[in-house]
Amino acid sequence: MSSLSFAVSTRTGNELGANRPKTVKLSEEIILTFIFSSHLLETHGEYFSLEMTRFPG
Numbered sequence: 001m002s003s004l005s006f007a008v009s010t011r012t013g014n015e016l017g018a019n020r021p022k023t024v025k026l027s028e029e030i031i032l033t034f035i036f037s038s039h040l041l042e043t044h045g046e047y048f049s050l051e052m053t054r055f056p057g
Contacts, residue, residue, distance in 0.1 A: 008028070
């Protein structure tokens, strides 16, 4: 996840330097949605899987 944070901070800095705060807000909303959905899939992905690894037998 550190490479993702480097990319986000670079993009945020560049957009703020170009005086485009609306683009920064949109970019951060998109990345927060991505992080939340990635975390949700990582923690609850087994419920949506066809493999029966959680309840064997």
